[in-house]
Amino acid sequence: MSRVAVVGGGITGLAAAQRLAKGGVDVVVLESSKRLGGKVLTERDEDLTVEVGPDSFLDREPAAASLCRELRLGSDLVSPARFGALVWTGAKLARLPAGFPHGIPSSPYRAWRSGLLSGRGALRACTDLFNPRPVSGPDLSLGTFVAHRFGSEVLENLVDPLLAGTRAGEAESLSLAAATPVIDSLARHHRSLIAGLRAQDAAGPPPFVGVRGGMDRLVERLAATLLERAEVRTGTVVARIQSSTNGFELRLESGATLEAQGVILAVPAFTAAAILRELSPGAAAQLRTIQYASVASVTLVYPQGSWTPPEGTSGLLVSRAAQATLAACSWTSYKWPETAPADGSLVMRCFAGRSGCDPVSTITDLELARRLVADLGAAIGLDASPLRSKVTRWERGLPQYAVGHLERVAAAERALEATPGVRLAGAGYRGSGLPDCIRQGQEAAARVVELL
């Protein structure tokens, strides 16, 4: 029987392995660290439960929600108790109006009312309504597109803070098509993006859901299904792949080797490049160019009553103009009240690290926490001292889809056609949200089975 090796036991690799095992394929998962889940990591400390990776996913993209239902977690999908963001520009703190996907103002009037755009900035944003024709031609940067269509205030006060908070991204270099496919599609089908958004009825909060008890329950359920039907090896680093008479030989860092007829590489693109350097130098060259930003998730626990967030908000987004270390923050004890400590402490989960101006890797945990505490004081007036803090770093943790990203991924995939049976999947390629990763893992599994 053919054997498929899945390299990487993050959510992508686990979703791929689950599909393969379910289809009766002989599958082995090779994961370098001691635990499964990759970026999906829930930490529990005394009576505190915090996500230090993803805390939720988009429900309207089906792959993650349907996998949860398949794993009998459907009734444990919970919506945040609050949803809504404040934006801090350094000069002001204002509420981001609902229904602004990626910060694109479906209503310049509401953006002006919120205080995030000046009268001049709102009028400039309205020029989108008179745009003569939809976008055509090659990929362009999100920053170039937004600045041209809506002006610099929309870019700095609306789009940039959302990108910093969700992707550690920099609008000037991110690909419109790869980083914001919904906006790209609207821009290519509608003369005016505002009109396109209104036609889509984009109002209302996006339907995010989390998993009651922790996101790692999804990993646990996947791992449990694999225990019955697949081999899972943690603490196993794959160094490279070569062709062999039987298919492929995977060389492990330990010096051992393993034969497989199909391989799914569900690791970051830079790792896939290193693993493929001999088997497919062409694919490796493309993958090496995909950049990642280092980010940190810092949980700060404050005494009860230290600060009360405005009604209907769950977090803060910080514009680059504020020149802060803080990129975003969610007040998790309000957003996910069931995870809050019983003593009523306020739990703030901060994000630091931005592509292009990245101090996260070079400063100590203590200094990082100190800066974030100071930024929270300046942004929202939270002046208390935290009782405890916990820093989790994700070195090269978030892929940055630069202009032309999808062409680069397609070129890597074309290069791999010379060695049928090897597939790429995961956050580095066609979407980094959990539903995108799960979908890519499942598609890679289906494709490998077809090829075998």
Ligand SMILES: Cc1cc2nc3c(=O)[nH]c(=O)nc-3n(C[C@H](O)[C@H](O)[C@H](O)COP(=O)(O)OP(=O)(O)OC[C@H]3O[C@@H](n4cnc5c(N)ncnc54)[C@H](O)[C@@H]3O)c2cc1C
């Ligand atoms: C702080 C943070 C917050 C996020 N928040 C959200 C959110 O709220 N919602 C959302 O949808 N998404 C969110 N994301 C994105 C999402 O979590 C990730 O894109 C997704 O989990 C990546 O899954 P993956 O399996 O592709 O990669 P990874 O999780 O990186 O898994 C790759 C695995 O490969 C292993 N590996 C690496 N090298 C080797 C090797 N040589 N041999 C064997 N194994 C190897 C790694 O140890 C790892 O386990 C967040 C990401 C971060 C960092």
